[in-house]
């Protein structure tokens with residue numbers, strides 16, 4: 001008896017979604033009955049509630065769309081706009097006349113049926129029912145695939161397919177599931193290449209089975225700009241594409257060096273542009289570019305780039321400025337007793353972007369190597385794209401690859417190139433991009449991304465780039481005129497942008513912010529000090545702002561006033577070590593480098 005009752009209640013709960021129309025109908029009549037018995041005068045409450053529901057549906061606030069994404073479809077909204085008044089009318093009429101008055105039960109049941117049909121027939125319900133059946137019959141599927149005893153403990157549908165968590169019999173291992181993938185595809189009756197298995201948790205006898213029904217990578221994925229209202233910061237991860245299961249490829253670039261590698265036409269420049277667009281959306285970043293194709297590639301970004309180098313001579317100057325910047329920041333952090341740079345709007349993270357790294361001169365590569373070793377903690381980061389990062393291409397003696405924290409590997413022509421780009425042993429561990437079809441597809445290795453999941457970058461068109469660059473243009477960028485002159489070799493082609501100092505008065509000075517400009521001016525001051533007016537000019541800030549910091553500095557002993565109205569730092573300028581003297585682990589020609597075991601910047605006591 002109790003068993004039958006339990007089964008009945010269990011089914012009511014289990015099939016709650018299918019039975020939902022009956023529950024609404026009963027719920028509306030019962031609520032009406034309760035109102036009729038105790039508060040018949042409250043009948044306007046459901047009417048007002050329906051009005052509010054219609055208003056919210058018309059307004060479509062963000063939280064609603066996130067909670068019920070299906071409401072993005074007009075058909076679903078239309079259904080909801082009919083359903084809410086129908087329920088409200090049933091409750092209100094039952095409250096006034098009683099739930100069994102006249103034909104109310106019949107008409108309300110008919111209305112319930114009308115709204116139940118689209119509910120039962122909606123697409124995700126059909127998919128859900130199908131996946132539920134798959135889950136229930138999974139024991140047979142597992143048996144056919146040679147994984148006898150395995151059961152699917154949960155399953156859910158996603159945009160592109162479904163996934164289920166599988167527990168195997170003790171004695172079976174995740175590796176058995178990996179080798180059973182073709183058999184699983186056959187047992188599930190799915191297409192070749194549609195089944196993925198991923199390790200979940202530490203339990204070796206568990207895995208996530210993912211079936212991709214609609215390949216999200218089948219067609220290029222259009223660029224999705226950030227909404228104008230959403231504030232972006234480099235301290236948050238950004239989305240550069242979509243994994244093949246439809247999940248976003250979300251990567252943190254905070255204090256990270258980035259390497260993009262792949263064969264020609266694999267989509268390196270496309271991915272570089274997507275990352276650049278995401279970085280441009282972040283207000284707390286500054287971007288310098290090196291484009292040795294005479295500036296043609298980066299010209300559309302001239303509104304965003306603060307510096308642009310188009311030949312090896314200006315590239316060396318730019319990279320030297322990068323080294324100077326990181327040394328200034330390191331000294332500043334040391335003075336403040338801090339170890340890491342936290343990017344802010346006027347103290348941004350600096351990205352130095354280098355397309356076709358192999359084209360850089362030997363001196364330029366040495367400077368880039370120095371930035372790779374020491375720039376991370378002070379948020380001076382490299383963003384490099386190259387075809388084959390062999391030791392020769394990266395520069396003899398370079399340890400640059402080993403310092404790259406985020407690595408994207410697009411299609412490569414030869415399998416060993418995977419290890420060159422992603423690091424030693426990756427190919428053996430299943431990271432293989434040789435068979436990738438279509439540009440923009442990649443594997444990404446970064447913190448928290450330890451399994452090979454195929455991603456595809458958004459396709460950003462020239463029009464998208466122009467729009468992003470205009471929307472997020474920086475007031476101290478290379479101007480269009482200068483960009484044009486660079487490309488045509490005009491009069492100002494020696495222009496190398498701004499790096500702070502008096503010429504930047506009225507704009508945020510350089511890429512380190514007014515705090516550091518103040519510190520530089522105080523540190524470079526003569527023994528008799530400098531007047532406050534000069535400090536205002538160097539920082540672009542007002543008298544009060546400068547005085548406040550001078551007083552704080554005097555209190556903590558870092559600033560002194562040698563004579564009335566004049567100021568200087570108590571610390572003397574440190575002589576930066578020439579970048580060329582940097583030494584570090586050297587990897588073998590063509591062989592993947594050892595991964596860094598600690599923060600490279602830590603060596604410099606920042």
Ligand SMILES: Nc1ncnc2c1ncn2[C@@H]1O[C@H](COP(=O)(O)OP(=O)(O)OP(=O)(O)O)[C@@H](O)[C@H]1O
Pocket residue numbers: 220221262263264265266267268269270271387439440441456457458459460
């Ligand atoms: N994410 C993407 N989705 C679809 N198509 C893409 C994507 N990225 C790039 N493409 C297309 O692929 C082609 C090659 O792209 P791209 O120039 O970025 O490759 P590359 O690896 O930089 O080539 P090269 O080494 O010759 O400079 C272009 O036609 C581009 O439109």
